[in-house]
Amino acid sequence: MSMFRKVLVANRGEIAVRIVRGLHELRIPALAVYSDADRDALHVRMAEEAAYIGAAPSTESYLRIDRIIEAAHRHGADAVHPGYGFLSENAEFAAACEEEGLVFIGPSAQSIKRLGSKTAARQLAKAAGVPVVPGTEDATREAEEARRIAAELGYPVLLKAAAGGGGKGMRRVDSEDELESAIRDASSEAERAFGSGEVYIEKLIVDPRHIEIQLIGDRHGNLVHLGERECSIQRRHQKVIEECPSPLSATRPELRSAMGEAAVAVAREAGYFNAGTAEFIVDRDGKFYFLEMNTRLQVEHGVTELVTGVDLLHLQVLVAAGGTLPLRQTEIQWRGAAIECRVCAEDPEAGFLPTGGRVAQLSEPGGPGVRVDSGLYAGFEVPFEYDPMLSKMMVWAGDRATAIARCRRALEEYAITGVKTNLGFLRHIMDDPEFIAGRLHTGFIPGFLERRPREAPCPELEDMAALIAAAHVRARNTNGNGAGAQRQGSVSRWLANGRAGVLR
């Protein structure tokens, strides 16, 4: 049963915790790695072993291939799980692991390389007969050529930086008049951001859904898909709420197998094994277009686990060890509905700007149908060097309406003080009629921010808050503690003594 002697977890935060848990369930000891910012982190405490790999900036720790491989050797690990982000889609890292006799729990370095650039992935998809967004494959510099292509595609079109990501170097062009200056702007922005001003042209899909397909395959050519995830709700080009199944499946049940087969075709073309995700956009008519392949375990893999009952992490380890995939496509079943909320240290009222601070109080939700994958604890100091995601709260229920009600309930239970988070924002989305109706697209959040009702002031709560605050401050002062010190029962004790004296 023990597939590996020891596995190094080359990540931090909630995903490192999730990987350690999965390894423990497989009875495999875990080796955590940590930077200066993470000495006190949960993943370090939960793993059997821990190795220090450098200073807080990820370039000096979680991105240091040499130190991670050195730690693996020093501790006698024989495999590495990269999680997501950091080195997870770095072909050089995967290759280095293989060369050093460490099993990389993910696809081959070659697959990562083949799927690494969007352009290469797009060519693979075309070779596999999978639809892609119409557009140019090569960078366009000549204005004349650009005009011809754009006219062929039909406006609106989208300009994209060839080397890009994160929305930089992107421009929407609605008519030929705007084209030339837009190319100039996009190109110079791309030049500044990525050192390359190459720009290509795509048909713009208006208000698309972002839907992706989860895949897993083994080294023996077996490959299955686990259905779709709806990931349209995004801010700053990052997902914030994901679902399985997509609400679109209710009206277009044929999409799952069509997209699933397309995703498997692309993966097969790339000789893919382990877990991966094919990202698509879907237009208003239900036509889908392949975008790219993410060659790692996705942040939002949990909603697929909840609905299919398949543990993706267990399977990743199994197939990395050379095992045969224990399930066939026909055995995979989808039950009920799952929703994930990414809980982030950010301020939705201030453009989703990252916040920080120390967690003063923490209370995470529980009970039926709730899964929390979290790196939090009371006293946790949010490091400003990394992604602001603190935890993932997932719910499952028999249908989507109940899942939304449960998600709302669980968000109400979730309490984090000391750090500003997006919990309230997430809760308000659960009340939004558009969200409840499942009318989702990548422009959902800007629309939601405009239409969401203002919260009515509540003078009664304000008055009570004033009273509680005064009692709290008085009790803290009376006990001779500073504002920061918190000792249990101080007000209760004070009430039992001081107040009793006043009232009797």
Next chain:
Amino acid sequence: MSMFRKVLVANRGEIAVRIVRGLHELRIPALAVYSDADRDALHVRMAEEAAYIGAAPSTESYLRIDRIIEAAHRHGADAVHPGYGFLSENAEFAAACEEEGLVFIGPSAQSIKRLGSKTAARQLAKAAGVPVVPGTEDATREAEEARRIAAELGYPVLLKAAAGGGGKGMRRVDSEDELESAIRDASSEAERAFGSGEVYIEKLIVDPRHIEIQLIGDRHGNLVHLGERECSIQRRHQKVIEECPSPLSATRPELRSAMGEAAVAVAREAGYFNAGTAEFIVDRDGKFYFLEMNTRLQVEHGVTELVTGVDLLHLQVLVAAGGTLPLRQTEIQWRGAAIECRVCAEDPEAGFLPTGGRVAQLSEPGGPGVRVDSGLYAGFEVPFEYDPMLSKMMVWAGDRATAIARCRRALEEYAITGVKTNLGFLRHIMDDPEFIAGRLHTGFIPGFLERRPREAPCPELEDMAALIAAAHVRARNTNGNGAGAQRQGSVSRWLANGRAGVLR
């Protein structure tokens, strides 16, 4: 959608929390009730409203029908959920609710009465053609008659107090020689315990499994079963680990529908609606015998929810409001395996004696496949007036072996200090070969206590524990706090200051 205006939760602890959560998911406000011992309890904080109902002993609070009904009226509640224990199977309470215009979320008072005594339930089962343990229906006093009956049944036989429960007045009799004195002993013990010395004779089923069937029905005659739960692992005649499905289902898949149909037949005979559980014992040959019907939501209902995907609490509320059961027998599907551990304030090394105290630190498990229904928080003082169960930790996985591995992982994460619990005991069971093989019967725990390996001493951990303890005590003393006061980071601060000074 809102089936009730407000629901009074006539219970405390984890089940009150679970009911409040379910109500919130249905968008129904919850009214908690509390005794003097529970002012600070979680269910009081989580409910929209709370009513004080008396002193700590349950006879003065949670068993006071008058106060509970008065609280419901005062707060404008229109329904009552009784949970389990306390008044949940009290026909008088159900009738009082009905008379006072409150919907009792459970079966009718009449059903409760008809199923309330084991003897009456046994007669109902016989009328429905369901097998019961062979034995007398009437109390046996004449030695001659007893000898004849016992000979007919075949030894060993079991003597049971007619009014009894909890093992009092019970005697195993292996041969005719022992019969007369055993009747005398059992009868006088029953007389002392229950005020009635009536004893009846049953065929003794040696090392049976305790397996039960979950039912739910509506007021319109629809009635389905949700399969079985294995509840053989008991101490002090109380369940401590439950599973769905029973490991027996692997070798005898026909049992589920056979027992399910039997349970439905008994319930139909009693005109039953709402959630209920038919308890059976199953002998070594796989023959099953009906024992009794529990006319309430069971402690262990969660494992059935995890495997069937059905939310029993939601359905209870729906059918109580007159709704039609939204599922047919053929639509119910079982997926994977779930295990529940009852986490109790008790000392397994001292005969499972209840313990107590204040929870100093609390860390509950999370991540994939873990559900915790808990009434705990850091600082919780275990009241000695009530049941010692603190929380229920449930896990789900695709198969039983993985569920056991996950259960072990989650138990390792579960930390409660300040109160002695059975967490370590539960964890050791997960390593037991008999448990892993699924060879369960009601005598499991005595056998386990004998065979379980002694833990080898670990001097290295002992040395480290000594060091940590000394550093902890020194830091607390240096900070001028007593042993009880705990402030974050004291040792860390002390290390940063004092120790740094020593070392440099």
Next chain:
Amino acid sequence: MNWRVVVGDREIPIDLAKLPDMREVEPGVYSVLQDGRSFLFRVAPVNGAVLVSVAGRDYKVVASDPRAGGRHGRHTLGEGRQNIGAPMPGKVIRVLVAEGDAVQHGQGLAVVEAMKMQNEVRAPRDGRVVAVKAKAGDAVTAGAVLLTIE
């Protein structure tokens, strides 16, 4: 003895001799029962005030002990000198102005980076830079003074 308590912009008179049924059930967590209703308040310190969270709402409250002589008095800001703080914990990437510079409302003063995102700190009004307290490369906490304008 009445406390001076300011919630947002509103001053609320408080009489601490009249408290509801309230219990500090966990450190800084208060269960309040009032008129049969149950409320859970969480109190956490925030820059010389406390943030009170209840029912999904947050209130920033400045509570001044009458005996302490108004230590937490109302802030006086906006007229004369004004400190410009970091909007989040992070690293100062660039300071865009120098002491003595005249600045206009909305003008960029410094760039702070956190979690891979750069954010420009802008002038809240017209004025002149009288002090620069941060330099490129500094790690700063939220609210740390970067510079002062007047």
Next chain:
Amino acid sequence: MNWRVVVGDREIPIDLAKLPDMREVEPGVYSVLQDGRSFLFRVAPVNGAVLVSVAGRDYKVVASDPRAGGRHGRHTLGEGRQNIGAPMPGKVIRVLVAEGDAVQHGQGLAVVEAMKMQNEVRAPRDGRVVAVKAKAGDAVTAGAVLLTIE
């Protein structure tokens, strides 16, 4: 300055100048990294000592500060007088003996009830009751002295 630390029956010499990489990550919770291995210790007070939990094991530890003059010295029990404590928090239902009674090893001394279960407190050895400190109806905490034998 060596501390006197007793774990169970074993006295362990401790040098607090030589500590491993340890961090109090939460109150009373220590993350220790030693030789590349990670340990999590939890420390909670228990009757004049501390209970240290690690890897599913519990150690009762009495740690005496050398400067404090051995306040937490080793218990001396078992020879002369012996206090009989309540085995759990609960209510005293009956006291079965009176002052001056001779008692035998295993004899019932009192009955304590908690959570609906009655438990008999038995004599740990032969002796004589010299003091009865509890009466029926008393609420007692775990370890509270019920009576003394010698």
